[in-house]
Amino acid sequence: MSTPAATLVLDNEAVQALADVTHRKHRRALAFLEVANQRSGRRRPAIAVVVPVAVRIEAGWDRRAPAAATLNRISRARDVALTGGAADRAAELRAASGVSVVDATIAQVAEGLVGPVAILTSDTGDMRRVAGLVEADVRLVRL
Amino acid sequence: MKRRPPTNQDLFALLDEVDADGPTVVSSVRQPAALKEALRLAVELGLDANANDATVQAVRDRLEAFAQRRALDVHYAVHPGARPSLAEVAQAAAELDGDPLAGEPALIRRAAKEIVSLRPGASADDVLVYAAGLRSRASA
Numbered sequence: 496m497s498t499p500a501a502t503l504v505l506d507n508e509a510v511q512a513l514a515d516v517t518h519r520k521h522r523r524a525l526a527f528l529e530v531a532n533q534r535s536g537r538r539r540p541a542i543a544v545v546v547p548v549a550v551r552i553e554a555g556w557d558r559r560a561p562a563a564a565t566l567n568r569i570s571r572a573r574d575v576a577l578t579g580g581a582a583d584r585a586a587e588l589r590a591a592s593g594v595s596v597v598d599a600t601i602a603q604v605a606e607g608l609v610g611p612v613a614i615l616t617s618d619t620g621d622m623r624r625v626a627g628l629v630e631a632d633v634r635l636v637r638l
Numbered sequence: 639m640k641r642r643p644p645t646n647q648d649l650f651a652l653l654d655e656v657d658a659d660g661p662t663v664v665s666s667v668r669q670p671a672a673l674k675e676a677l678r679l680a681v682e683l684g685l686d687a688n689a690n691d692a693t694v695q696a697v698r699d700r701l702e703a704f705a706q707r708r709a710l711d712v713h714y715a716v717h718p719g720a721r722p723s724l725a726e727v728a729q730a731a732a733e734l735d736g737d738p739l740a741g742e743p744a745l746i747r748r749a750a751k752e753i754v755s756l757r758p759g760a761s762a763d764d765v766l767v768y769a770a771g772l773r774s775r776a777s778a
């Protein structure tokens with residue numbers, strides 16, 4: 496028996512794929528947004544799409560930039576800010592797993608969200624290592 | 639002066655301004671009595687802090703989904719090759735859900751192909767239900 500994901504977290508490559516129509520995974524990334532959109536308003540649990548602010552920085556996603564207008568609109572992804580407490584936890588996760596700063600913040604963000612949480616990522620190896628440390632129902636989805 | 643027809647851009651601009659701490663207005667809505675009562679009960683059961691919050695969130699979610707739908711359709715109109723097929727969306731849904739069907743892409747493709755002939759407006763979730771039926775029938 497599967498449980499529908501309640502939240503979808505975008506990693507850097509997911510953002511890159513959504514932002515660039517020539518990216519080889521653009522269509523696949525859009526398929527996940529389609530699922531979120533199709534489930535809105537139906538008698539299925541809706542899926543919230545979120546992006547940790549560290550991912551936005553890494554991906555160069557400046558919401559004010561005209562070039563980001565399409566990405567802003569098609570994703571409707573909500574920012575998850577990095578607070579002091581969140582930074583402490585991300586640092587702890589990074590120290591325990593050896594993953595990058597951004598991957599540690601993704602795991603920290605996933606830990607605080609309504610689950611099940613799906614992380615759309617191209618780097619399942621590192622993410623699996625750090626996701627295994629968080630107290631949350633997290634599943635990795637390879638982009 | 640004739641009012642300019644609204645655009646997607648207008649809609650997104652307003653949605654981007656929506657903020658929990660922003661200005662509010664009072665408005666009255668005619669609604670079915672049973673819906674109002676159901677909302678009252680749902681709030682008591684923990685849906686939201688109050689009926690107002692629940693109503694605002696529901697309307698906001700619906701508007702966000704509508705705006706996103708329009709944005710996606712505009713994107714596909716400009717880039718037709720970017721539109722994922724029904725099978726691809728169903729595959730994504732299975733992966734998001736941790737559904738074992740995710741490991742059977744050929745079955746999902748078959749289900750997507752068959753279901754559109756029966757139900758042209760089928761969703762990705764319809765495809766997964768149909769695929770589960772195909773699998774169940776095959777193993778019976």
